[in-house]
Amino acid sequence: xxxxxxKGLRTQAFIxxxxxxxxxxxxxxxxxxxxxxxxxxxxxDDIADALDYDTLSKAVIKLVEARPRQLIExxxxxVAALILNExxxxxxxxxxxxxxxxxxxxxxxxxxxxxxx
Ligand SMILES: Nc1nc2c(c(=O)[nH]1)N=C([C@H](O)[C@@H](O)CO)CN2
Numbered sequence: 271x272x273x274x275x276x277k278g279l280r281t282q283a284f285i286x287x288x289x290x291x292x293x294x295x296x297x298x299x300x301x302x303x304x305x306x307x308x309x310x311x312x313x314x315d316d317i318a319d320a321l322d323y324d325t326l327s328k329a330v331i332k333l334v335e336a337r338p339r340q341l342i343e344x345x346x347x348x349v350a351a352l353i354l355n356e357x358x359x360x361x362x363x364x365x366x367x368x369x370x371x372x373x374x375x376x377x378x379x380x381x382x383x384x385x386x387x
Contacts, residue, residue, distance in 0.1 A: 271305040271306075271307065271361070272305070272306055272307055272308045272309075273303050273304065273305060273306065274303075274304045274306045274308070274320075274321045274323055275301070275302060275303045275304070275323075276300065276301070276302040276323050276326065276327050276330075277301050277302075278299055278300075278301065279299065279300040279301075279302065279327055279330060279331070280297055280299055281297065281298045281299070281300065281330070281331050281334040281335055282295045282296070282297055282298075282335060283295055283296065283297075283298045283334050283335055283338075283339070283345070284337075284338035284339075285298060285338065285339055285340075285342065285345065285368065286340065286371075287340050287341070292338060296368070296370045296371075297368075297369060297370065298334060298342070298345065298366055298367070298368055299366070299367045299369065299377075300330060300334075300349065300364065300365065300366055300367075301363075301364075301365040301367075302326070302330070302349075302353065302362065302363070302364055302365075303362065303363040303365075304321055304326075304353060304357070304359045304361070304362050305359060305360050305361040305362070306320075306321040306359065308320070308321075321357060321359065326353065326357055329352060329356065329357075330349055330352065330353075333348060333349060333352050334349065342366050342368055342379065342380050343380055345366060346364045346366045346380050346381075346382050347382065347384075349364050349366070350362050350364045350382060350384040351384070354384060354385075354386045359386070360385060360386050361383065361384070361385045361386070362383070362384055363381065363382070363383045364381065364382050364383075364384075365379060365380075365381040366379050366380055366381070367379035
């Protein structure tokens with residue numbers, strides 16, 4: 271299957287289990303990979319037939335920054351559900367990095383793959 275991807279999408283979120291994380295936002299960075307048959311878009315050269323990565327990116331930022339959460343697992347599942355439900359995507363991989371979480375690590379994160387149905 272063809273893929274549309276968004277790499278290194280930066281958001282700023284209230285995320286974490288510790289008290290200080292509830293008072294100070296920190297970056298969450300996403301790599302998103304969506305299954306998408308691109309033949310219709312290529313044939314018509316019309317954005318209406320494409321998976322619009324700009325609109326999708328803005329929707330993800332809005333969701334992530336809308337409210338605080340404790341776990342990055344929760345954020346990853348909500349982002350996957352948004353993409354499956356609002357963008358007619360059949361399979362999505364969400365990789366989420368929280369680079370400021372662990373001082374001794376370059377980054378930490380989760381990666382999930384979810385399908386519709
Ligand atoms: N599997 C997870 N482990 C941890 C999380 C998380 O969201 N998922 N969060 C934290 C803290 O918020 C940490 O990021 C603060 O540095 C610890 N472990």
